[in-house]
Amino acid sequence: MTQRTASARIANFLHAQDVAWLLLFGAMHYFSPVRNAAELQLLGALAVFQIASPRISWFSKTAGNLFAIVLKLFLGWLLIGVTYGLESSYFLILLLPVVSAATSLGWWGAFVTTAASVLGYLSYLLFLDWTRYEIPPEQVREIGLRVLFYPVVGFLTYQLTRKSQSEARRAQATARDLAVANASLREAEEHIRRADRLAALGQLSAGLAHELRNPLGTIRSSAELLQRQSADAEPAGGELTGFILSEADRMNRLITRFLDFARPFQGKLEPARLSEIIDRAADRIARRVPPYPVSVIRNDSPDLHPVLCDPGLLEQAMFNLLSNAAEASPAGGVITVKTRSADGMAEIAVIDRGAGIAVENRESIFNPFFTTKPEGVGLGLAIVSKIVDEHGGRILVDSAPGEGAIFRLWLPLAS
Numbered sequence: 001m002t003q004r005t006a007s008a009r010i011a012n013f014l015h016a017q018d019v020a021w022l023l024l025f026g027a028m029h030y031f032s033p034v035r036n037a038a039e040l041q042l043l044g045a046l047a048v049f050q051i052a053s054p055r056i057s058w059f060s061k062t063a064g065n066l067f068a069i070v071l072k073l074f075l076g077w078l079l080i081g082v083t084y085g086l087e088s089s090y091f092l093i094l095l096l097p098v099v100s101a102a103t104s105l106g107w108w109g110a111f112v113t114t115a116a117s118v119l120g121y122l123s124y125l126l127f128l129d130w131t132r133y134e135i136p137p138e139q140v141r142e143i144g145l146r147v148l149f150y151p152v153v154g155f156l157t158y159q160l161t162r163k164s165q166s167e168a169r170r171a172q173a174t175a176r177d178l179a180v181a182n183a184s185l186r187e188a189e190e191h192i193r194r195a196d197r198l199a200a201l202g203q204l205s206a207g208l209a210h211e212l213r214n215p216l217g218t219i220r221s222s223a224e225l226l227q228r229q230s231a232d233a234e235p236a237g238g239e240l241t242g243f244i245l246s247e248a249d250r251m252n253r254l255i256t257r258f259l260d261f262a263r264p265f266q267g268k269l270e271p272a273r274l275s276e277i278i279d280r281a282a283d284r285i286a287r288r289v290p291p292y293p294v295s296v297i298r299n300d301s302p303d304l305h306p307v308l309c310d311p312g313l314l315e316q317a318m319f320n321l322l323s324n325a326a327e328a329s330p331a332g333g334v335i336t337v338k339t340r341s342a343d344g345m346a347e348i349a350v351i352d353r354g355a356g357i358a359v360e361n362r363e364s365i366f367n368p369f370f371t372t373k374p375e376g377v378g379l380g381l382a383i384v385s386k387i388v389d390e391h392g393g394r395i396l397v398d399s400a401p402g403e404g405a406i407f408r409l410w411l412p413l414a415s
Contacts, residue, residue, distance in 0.1 A: 018051045032089065038082040046075050046093070065104050069113060073097040077120045085124035091146045094121060095153050102157035114154040118147050190363075191394065213255050220248040269391075271306040271414035272314070274339050274346060281318035282337070285326060292326035294333045301340040308414040309391050317387040320380040321350045321407055327373070328354030328405065341413070345393070348409040357399040365397065 025047040029040055049071065058064040076093040083090050094117040101113035122143075135143075227241035275298075282296045307314075325335045329352050336351040357365060364370045366385040371378035388395045392412050399405035 021047055021050050028090070032083065034083045036082065039079065042075055042079040042082065046072065046079070046096075049075070050096075065100075069097045069100050069105075069109075072100065073113065073116055073120065076117075077123075080121065081124065085127060086121075086143060091121055092149065094150065098150055098154045099157050102154050103161045107158060110154045110158045114150050117150045121147060121150075187394075187396075191389070213252070216248055216251055216255070220245060220252075223248065268310055269308050270311070272309055272311045273306050274304060274348065274411075275300050277309075277311055277315050278318055278337055278339070278348075281315050281322055284319050285322045292323075292329075293331040294326045294329045294335055296322065297334055297336045299336060299338040304339055304341055304346060306414045307346045307411045309411060313387045314391070314411075317384045317409075318348075318350075320384045321409075324380055325350055325352035325354070325405070325407075328352050328356075330354065342410065344413065345410045346413055348411070350407045350409075351404065353404040356401045356403050357397065357405055358401055362397060362399065366395070 025043045029035065029043050032039060049068070053059040053068050056064070059068050073094065076090070076096060079090050079093055080088040097113050098110070098117050102110035105113070223241045223244040227245065278298070278300075282298075285292060285296060322335060322337075326333075329335060333353055336349075338347075338349040338351070340347050361370075361372065366381050367378070368382040369378040370382075385395055388409055388411070393410050395410075396408050397405060398408070
């Protein structure tokens with residue numbers, strides 16, 4: 001074992017306050033006018049207990065703490081007894097249990113322990129032979145002055161402890177407020193970044209869609225003409241032109257989605273009931289061909305006030321969320337839609353029990369053109385996010401792989 005390792009182990013075992021306690025009790029014995037064996041034994045017992053008790057977890061509990069205070073009170077009382085009782089220089093040793101009680105047991109613990117210390121010190125009056133001894137007035141004042149130390153120190157320690165605890169509670173409350181503020185700030189920053197990305201990509205999508213729609217229209221018209229001319233003469237050619245037409249229609253629908261995403265918000269805000277909007281979106285899910293093999297369960301708050309929204313746009317947002325939930329759910333799965341009032345806003349929760357969202361994808365799911373589906377475009381959630389933002393709301397997702405996902409929307413209530 002090297003000298004450095006040994007020093008480190010000693011430093012870990014013996015703390016600075018332990019050295020202070022050892023020096024204090026050693027100095028008390030050295031300067032004591034008595035210095036008998038009983039005094040040394042009691043001082044050693046107090047020193048050992050004072051150093052060892054913080055290392056034993058039981059003493060941090062209420063029962064252990066009470067036992068420690070009583071034991072220190074008893075050892076201190078014995079130490080005063082073996083060093084001339086009322087005349088002992090160790091009368092201040094009873095401040096150890098007083099301070100311990102004031103810092104850990106509250107006002108009642110400080111009061112009871114202080115009273116016990118006073119009575120313990122004054123109990124040595126019972127050991128005097130009053131037929132032989134008489135206490136002069138100056139010694140009575142000295143005893144009164146000594147006794148006064150106990151309540152004064154107990155009260156001041158209790159007050160300082162209360163102030164320290166109050167400051168600690170304020171610091172904890174400030175830390176919690178800062179944590180909430182930081183979370184809100186991060187959410188706001190993410191919202192701004194998402195809005196910037198949506199704006200830039202929206203402009204790009206609009207320009208690209210317009211540029212593609214014209215040649216796509218020409219391709220489709222040409223394919224229709226070619227199909228009419230070759231339908232009878234060349235069956236294979238008619239089949240191929242049919243493929244061209246179907247793919248052109250699919251591309252046209254995709255371009256329409258791009259334009260819907262890029263189009264500026266032109267909704268008309270009006271009070272509307274969420275239950276009716278969600279009903280229409282759920283009906284569209286039920287009437288879809290081919291149908292989704294899932295069921296939608298509703299849990300609406302009866303006292304939810306109407307929201308201020310564009311009903312058509314909000315219905316589209318709910319349809320997109322329900323479609324995503326249905327695609328993520330297993331056959332025979334259940335999608336739950338809950339609504340309630342929360343902090344002056346309407347909260348909508350769309351809950352599925354599908355595969356969930358991977359942690360690395362959670363920050364990207366609202367980005368345009370991000371998708372994990374083989375044939376997905378990546379605009380469904382981006383459109384939802386844009387609609388919610390344009391309504392002055394917000395959207396968050398809570399998900400874990402294999403545990404499904406919960407999309408929460410908050411929308412302003414109609415005044």
